[in-house]
Amino acid sequence: MLIAGNWKMNTDLPTARQLARAVISSVGKTRNVLVAVCPPLTNIDAVFSELHGSSVQLGAQNMLAGEFGAYTGEVSAPMLRAAGCRYVILGHSERRQYFHETNQIVNQKIQSAVASKLIPIVCVGESLEVREAGKAQDLVTEQLRTALDDVPIHSDVELVIAYEPVWAIGTGRTATPDQAQEMHAAIRAILVDLYGSETGRKVDILYGGSMNPGNAAELLSREDVGGGLIGGASLKAEEFAAIVHAAENAV
Ligand code: PEP
Numbered sequence: 001m002l003i004a005g006n007w008k009m010n011t012d013l014p015t016a017r018q019l020a021r022a023v024i025s026s027v028g029k030t031r032n033v034l035v036a037v038c039p040p041l042t043n044i045d046a047v048f049s050e051l052h053g054s055s056v057q058l059g060a061q062n063m064l065a066g067e068f069g070a071y072t073g074e075v076s077a078p079m080l081r082a083a084g085c086r087y088v089i090l091g092h093s094e095r096r097q098y099f100h101e102t103n104q105i106v107n108q109k110i111q112s113a114v115a116s117k118l119i120p121i122v123c124v125g126e127s128l129e130v131r132e133a134g135k136a137q138d139l140v141t142e143q144l145r146t147a148l149d150d151v152p153i154h155s156d157v158e159l160v161i162a163y164e165p166v167w168a169i170g171t172g173r174t175a176t177p178d179q180a181q182e183m184h185a186a187i188r189a190i191l192v193d194l195y196g197s198e199t200g201r202k203v204d205i206l207y208g209g210s211m212n213p214g215n216a217a218e219l220l221s222r223e224d225v226g227g228g229l230i231g232g233a234s235l236k237a238e239e240f241a242a243i244v245h246a247a248e249n250a251v
Pocket of ligand 1: 006164168169170172208209210211229230231232233245
């Protein structure tokens, strides 16, 4: 199980430091649950120092494929690794929507992250329109198979998937536990097909989309829901910690 907080474009230096400290003290020592926070890039260094000695890991929200070069404004996987990141969120729906990231671009980024031993949290998920047209599973299958094309994974701990229905992100509307489990099971079948049952059955598949302390326990109790990617609620340390504790009880 992994509970990861996506702080998006929401903290400055003092608030990032404060939030990191509050997360560490509210979460406490975790049992069987990995915890990570993904601050904005300008706060990575400061949050890394705050997290030192705690069990909370650091992640980034995006990167460019490649290592070094003339790509103004971008950072790469080796740079994030050197800055102390263990995870990187890739293919988030906001990146797909506002920055036109295609499945192919996401695939290149994942390859680059894995080559640098960064663990990608690969986001997939359908819009409301697609769900209502009954095509959610087809779209997620296409997103996942293209994103993972030629991505060599040798163990379950090298990869995390996040199912994030776009209609549930930041809307207060959550997938029902049955809707989440149905999609997670479909994702699980693809992972087993790609990586074999030993690895594919163990990769964490997070649910993301308005997860909060009120709905976390039920979602996390479902068989293939292996954690949460948390946006809004990750900005409030106590809410984030309550989700972590719900995950501990669900393991
Ligand atoms: C997200 O953007 O990854 C997310 C899950 O956001 P929220 O929890 O706010 O819906």
